[in-house]
Amino acid sequence: MTSPLPASASNTAIEVNGLIAYCRPGFEKELAAEIDELAIDAALSGYVRAEPGSAYVVFETCEPTALAGFEDKLDWRRLIFGRQLLPWFRRLDNLPERDRASPIVAAVHESGQRFSGVVLETPDGDIAKQQSGFCRRFADPLTRELEKAGRLRTSRQGLPKLHVLFSGPNQAWLACGFPGRCSPWPMGIARLKMPSNAPSRSTLKLAEAFMTLLSDDERENLLRPGQRAVDLGAAPGGWSWQLAYRGLRVTAIDNGPLRDSVLATGMVEHLHADGFTWRPARPVDWLVCDMVEQPGRIAALIADWIGTGRCRHAIFNLKLPMKQRFKAIEQCRELIRKRLATVGPFDLRLKQLYHDHEEVTAYLTLKR
Numbered sequence: 001m002t003s004p005l006p007a008s009a010s011n012t013a014i015e016v017n018g019l020i021a022y023c024r025p026g027f028e029k030e031l032a033a034e035i036d037e038l039a040i041d042a043a044l045s046g047y048v049r050a051e052p053g054s055a056y057v058v059f060e061t062c063e064p065t066a067l068a069g070f071e072d073k074l075d076w077r078r079l080i081f082g083r084q085l086l087p088w089f090r091r092l093d094n095l096p097e098r099d100r101a102s103p104i105v106a107a108v109h110e111s112g113q114r115f116s117g118v119v120l121e122t123p124d125g126d127i128a129k130q131q132s133g134f135c136r137r138f139a140d141p142l143t144r145e146l147e148k149a150g151r152l153r154t155s156r157q158g159l160p161k162l163h164v165l166f167s168g169p170n171q172a173w174l175a176c177g178f179p180g181r182c183s184p185w186p187m188g189i190a191r192l193k194m195p196s197n198a199p200s201r202s203t204l205k206l207a208e209a210f211m212t213l214l215s216d217d218e219r220e221n222l223l224r225p226g227q228r229a230v231d232l233g234a235a236p237g238g239w240s241w242q243l244a245y246r247g248l249r250v251t252a253i254d255n256g257p258l259r260d261s262v263l264a265t266g267m268v269e270h271l272h273a274d275g276f277t278w279r280p281a282r283p284v285d286w287l288v289c290d291m292v293e294q295p296g297r298i299a300a301l302i303a304d305w306i307g308t309g310r311c312r313h314a315i316f317n318l319k320l321p322m323k324q325r326f327k328a329i330e331q332c333r334e335l336i337r338k339r340l341a342t343v344g345p346f347d348l349r350l351k352q353l354y355h356d357h358e359e360v361t362a363y364l365t366l367k368r
Contacts, residue, residue: 083188
């Protein structure tokens with residue numbers, strides 16, 4: 001993702017032992033490659049560990065390192081496959097079942113860092129299902145103990161939050177989450193409620209894309225009621241419904257049928273046509289596309305719409321192969337780069353969303 005980094009959070013003197021990032025189970029290898037690249041950019045010496053199916057990746061530095069030296073390199077938005085990115089400072093093993101709080105409080109006290117709050121998390125896998133109830137019960141007792149120890153300052157702005165990742169019943173990673181640099185959602189997952197009249201769960205994917213790929217200011221300024229949008233491969237209409245819900249007028253392109261709830265919005269015109277060949281009579285504000293097709297073909301299609309000025313902004317999905325996922329993404333980047341080389345600089349942001357599966361979601365626009 002090539003969006004600008006947010007303003008730096010206040011520096012801290014804490015020493016950390018590396019980075020920890022969360023992902024969708026099965027994508028640890030891809031995330032590990034990204035973390036390796038990020039560590040090189042941050043001039044960190046160490047090694048990465050990724051266990052298949054664990055849903056998280058750890059980079060461990062060769063020695064404790066002052067966070068202030070590379071804090072400005074840490075932004076979870078830089079990762080395609082990472083839902084969360086945090087610097088970690090302690091790993092606790094063999095936590096006693098009857099008193100997990102004391103070792104955690106002692107480790108936090110030893111770090112010398114104060115925090116503004118506590119976030120208890122688990123990886124997104126089978127362990128998460130087993131541990132989620134415990135995390136809910138344990139949050140308040142741990143918060144009270146940290147407050148007693150003077151490690152929490154909830155009224156202090158700019159302080160990081162303490163993230164405690166339970167990778168097992170008796171193992172926890174302690175990490176720092178800085179405002180604006182880490183994902184704002186626990187476990188990096190935007191929990192969205194399924195609207196009662198939405199035609200399919202795919203509407204949540206586009207809602208998450210708007211939340212994740214656009215900043216607050218961009219959503220306010222670039223996504224406004226009354227704008228015109230095109231949805232390629234619209235059936236059964238989840239993405240068209242999401243756009244109409246936000247007040248946009250939508251032309252839905254698909255030879256398949258749309259659900260009645262989509263047409264009932266009064267904001268959607270359904271045209272039976274081929275999404276690869278249909279073009280609008282005049283430019284539109286937004287193009288969205290969730291067609292099941294080779295990623296290179298989709299990338300070329302979207303780049304053509306942007307390059308010819310048929311749309312200003314686009315959000316689209318790239319269905320990835322089971323192997324060589326990064327290669328497929330790089331091929332799509334290159335297709336877009338070549339198509340827009342004579343048009344002007346562009347902004348391409350890529351993220352594997354929580355509601356994605358074997359795919360990534362992208363936002364593309366020309367830089368103004």
